[in-house]
Amino acid sequence: MTNQPRNIAFIGAGNMTQSIVGGMVASGYPSNQIWVSNPSPAKLEKLAHELNVHTSHDNAEVAKHADVIVLAVKPQLMADVCAALRNEVADLADKLIVTIAAGIRIEKYRDYLGANIRMIRVMPNTPSLVGKGMSGLVADDRVSDDDKAYITEAFDGVGATLWVADEDELDILGAVAGSGPAYFFEFMASLQKAAVGLGFDREKARAMVQQTALGAAEMAIASDLELEDLRKQVTSKGGSTAKGIEQYQAYDIDKISDDAVKAAVQRNQEMAKLF
Ligand SMILES: NC(=O)C1=CN([C@@H]2O[C@H](COP(=O)(O)OP(=O)(O)OC[C@H]3O[C@@H](n4cnc5c(N)ncnc54)[C@H](O)[C@@H]3O)[C@@H](O)[C@H]2O)C=CC1
Numbered sequence: 001m002t003n004q005p006r007n008i009a010f011i012g013a014g015n016m017t018q019s020i021v022g023g024m025v026a027s028g029y030p031s032n033q034i035w036v037s038n039p040s041p042a043k044l045e046k047l048a049h050e051l052n053v054h055t056s057h058d059n060a061e062v063a064k065h066a067d068v069i070v071l072a073v074k075p076q077l078m079a080d081v082c083a084a085l086r087n088e089v090a091d092l093a094d095k096l097i098v099t100i101a102a103g104i105r106i107e108k109y110r111d112y113l114g115a116n117i118r119m120i121r122v123m124p125n126t127p128s129l130v131g132k133g134m135s136g137l138v139a140d141d142r143v144s145d146d147d148k149a150y151i152t153e154a155f156d157g158v159g160a161t162l163w164v165a166d167e168d169e170l171d172i173l174g175a176v177a178g179s180g181p182a183y184f185f186e187f188m189a190s191l192q193k194a195a196v197g198l199g200f201d202r203e204k205a206r207a208m209v210q211q212t213a214l215g216a217a218e219m220a221i222a223s224d225l226e227l228e229d230l231r232k233q234v235t236s237k238g239g240s241t242a243k244g245i246e247q248y249q250a251y252d253i254d255k256i257s258d259d260a261v262k263a264a265v266q267r268n269q270e271m272a273k274l275f
């Protein structure tokens with residue numbers, strides 16, 4: 001890291017924490033400066049064994065070690081987890097608080113943790129595990145440039161980062177990029193099923209689907225062309241792709257994506273009210 005690594009504690013050792021911590025360690029973040037807590041031991045044992053990070057079942061204990069606390073529990077549990085931290089950790093205002101939870105607004109965390117906290121909201125995604133994450137970030141106005149540079153570098157280590165203007169934008173980024181891997185996996189699984197339906201075994205069908213997805217994503221990143229133009233390059237006039245694309249368009253794939261993203265944004269907004 002260019003920025004001085006800080007002691008960082010993750011509260012909750014679920015899918016997202018495992019992805020981020022795995023990616024951070026792989027990108028060179030010192031594992032002896034990472035703490036992770038979780039109520040049940042199985043995930044902690046795996047993290048301690050594979051990544052050599054510090055673990056505990058006690059949230060307050062890991063928080064006390066940390067300069068940076070990452071809240072990584074489900075939104076439904078956030079109020080209770082924060083209430084316990086507030087009771088047990090005296091100097092929360094001196095620490096940088098990062099949350100990766102969908103929906104819940106910074107203002108709400110001030111109720112949960114105290115009015116004087118400084119906070120960054122990050123909306124990551126699970127490909128962070130393989131260093132290909134996409135994380136959106138937004139900070140309150142108490143967060144310093146140093147804090148922002150540090151957290152940007154930490155999440156750049158597990159993929160790409162994008163600072164957004166406000167929390168409304170973060171809800172949208174979450175609905176596109178946070179949830180996005182699920183949309184792509186759903187689509188890839190459906191292509192796999194189509195190939196299996198025509199006689200391929202699952203393994204071969206998966207191999208061709210995942211390599212094609214990887215190739216398409218890498219081409220999109222490498223190219224200056226619009227995505228629509230990349231699609232056209234594959235679609236020879238009178239050829240087979242044109243027939244396949246006609247089917248997607250008949251089901252109005254744009255509307256499917258539009259509806260999906262709007263539904264996910266709406267749920268983020270609901271969670272902001274609920275928790
Ligand atoms: N999974 C994803 O793709 C993404 C998730 N997020 C956010 O990340 C957060 C975590 O999501 P996941 O990792 O998917 O959930 P998860 O359910 O896999 O992980 C949550 C973890 O918290 C632990 N936990 C439960 N009660 C706890 C407590 N009192 N103290 C400490 N840990 C406790 C659970 O045992 C579990 O290991 C959520 O708020 C979600 O909105 C954000 C972006 C992407």
Ligand SMILES: O=C(O)[C@@H]1CCC=N1
Pocket residue numbers: 102174178179
């Ligand atoms: O489904 C969720 O609520 C979280 C946020 C983005 C991905 N997973």
